[in-house]
Amino acid sequence: MSDTYAGNPDNFPATIPIPSGGDLVRAADAAASLKALADRTASLAKCRLVSLTVAGVDDATSGHAATSTATVTGSFANVVKLVDLTGLLPGDVIEIAATFWVKTDTNSPCYLRFGNTSAPAFGVNHCIPEQTVDEWSENTEVRMRGYRVVSSEAALSVYLQTRGDAMTLQVKKPQVVIVKVWRPL
């Protein structure tokens, strides 16, 4: 005869009752210890980091060479694939952070965000503010952060997307991408 117990993720007992003495152990004594350990385990697993993906392109000589070039249009389009995510479950929280350099050839607005043309955009967009005449041809550092709560997709490719006035956008070194997938219990 037995019961099942899932553990309480909101409880992390400070101590665990341990049966003592030389008597035979009764079920109630064992159950108290096991449930306390199950609660602790569930508490530790309440929000697990199930995936940590990093990628980047170094630039040790500060050469800032372009790694990709895009023709910017009025609609968001994929420019660079940042990462492929697999094994996702509904409710997972994808946290993504990226740092990279860009350069445009035109003094006009250009916008960047995380997304995928075949999936909804991430929750946070990033805008490169309109550049001045003096600065539009300079390399610009971009730092972006965003997140997405997984609804049903088991896999997702995350791209850097851009839109804006007609221009050429170069994505340049150095580049850093860090993607974490958090899973609530």
Added chain:
Amino acid sequence: MSTTYAGKPANFPDAITIPAADLVRAASLAVPLEGLADATANLVAGWHAVEIAHFAADDPTSAHAQVGDECTRAFLTDTGVALTLAGGLLAGDVVEVEVVVQAVMTMPTTGTRRGFLQVRVGSTTSDKVIPEATVYLPPAAPPGASKATDVALHTYVPIAADVAAPVDVALQGRIETDGTDIAAHAPAALVVTVWRRTT
């Protein structure tokens, strides 16, 4: 008589089986204990933070005091924004670094001048992705000009081989042209998280 059990990292049981009969036999205890061992093995096999270290130079009066020495060389030297990881690093670890600092660059003469900032983890700078940040003074700047720039860096270092403790993490700077310097000023914050999964 007893046996040992390592736990199955691939298994995180939805529930464990609790014995309910009055007296407990070893077999009845073994089942829930194995379930708990599987769960803990699963947790340690997944990514988990094993150390978080931080440095902060607060600036409640907006005085923007300099932190450490200015960087005056064309090769990287440390600023005062630095910390030490007390624990060692293991192959497979990922060290995540975030820095926010006010960088001030000065120059004695006219001309286009740049200063660069990046992160050092450990004793060398040769094998890591560098999210270099730049402070830039345009040609129109007068002699003696200075420029304060809020700099934010977010990077990572994958650890290829074990590194014994302690491990230094520092914000470094260099200049492009002689006669210029760049320095870290308050407010400044440096946070380092060591991520690990044990297989």
